[in-house]
């Protein structure tokens with residue numbers, strides 16, 4: 665059943681909804697979830713590790729968290745899953761924070777990882793070889809490994825720091841899915857290849873195994889869609905956590921993270937996402953997709969079956985329907 669929980673009292677006094685205009689969020693979430701559920705058996709769940717292969721493909725959740733704290737929830741919004749590549753957003757946030765306070769984001773980060781869409785699968789080795797170990801962007805695996813390498817120059821335990829940040833942002837304790845962690849540790853041959861290739865080109869400074877541990881740990885962070893939506897609101901709010909007022913990231917850097925999510929967050933389907941959803945998004949291989957509506961809200965859709973690019977099929981439909989019905993596109 666869809667539920668809406670109110671946030672700030674001032675939000676209760678809204679002008680009446682114009683029936684010819686956008687749907688209110690509560691109705692938009694319910695309608696989007698209903699349409700997307702019909703597609704929740706399209707696509708294939710990830711099978712490279714048992715904990716993902718064994719997940720119930722009919723799980724579905726859509727969570728919207730407004731900046732004032734109002735939540736609109738539908739489906740399995742409390743069920744935790746491994747956030748996988750969605751963690752690349754928070755690792756990038758922490759690396760930008762650290763580099764901004766250190767010798768600067770250009771010098772520490774952007775000279776080692778680009779911000780162009782790759783047009784290749786998220787774990788492709790080909791481009792990395794051709795482009796001499798410089799990953800196209802921080803939203804693909806190779807780019808995230810460089811981001812983790814930057815983090816290791818500043819933090820003893822980047823995974824613990826990421827969990828700490830996410831716990832603060834959603835106001836609940838966030839930890840790892842130990843089963844996913846162990847399975848990924850035993851099966852990361854391709855990520856290991858990416859890391860060694862970049863080390864060979866001189867684009868990793870820390871020990872390859874330590875960088876990989878950090879990367880794999882971040883992928884295994886377990887959160888529900890409600891928690892993810894809540895924790896991502898600061899990126900829709902100029903880098904400021906709307907719950908505490910704390911500036912997590914300087915506004916220009918928060919804009920850059922959103923820009924990279926829009927252009928690269930859904931891999932070689934980023935063009936299709938910009939076209940059909942029109943919001944900065946980041947997907948993970950366990951079937952979640954987070955999305956931002958600047959100045960208004962963050963959302964998370966979750967459905968495990970994926971399209972060939974590795975994005976949740978029903979998740980994309982849910983975000984498309986929500987953005988259309990409530991007129992949320994940034995364009």
Ligand code: GLN
Pocket residue numbers: 747748749750786787805848855883947948949950974
């Ligand atoms: N753990 C996965 C990997 O490294 C994450 C990829 C993803 O979510 N797209 O391959």
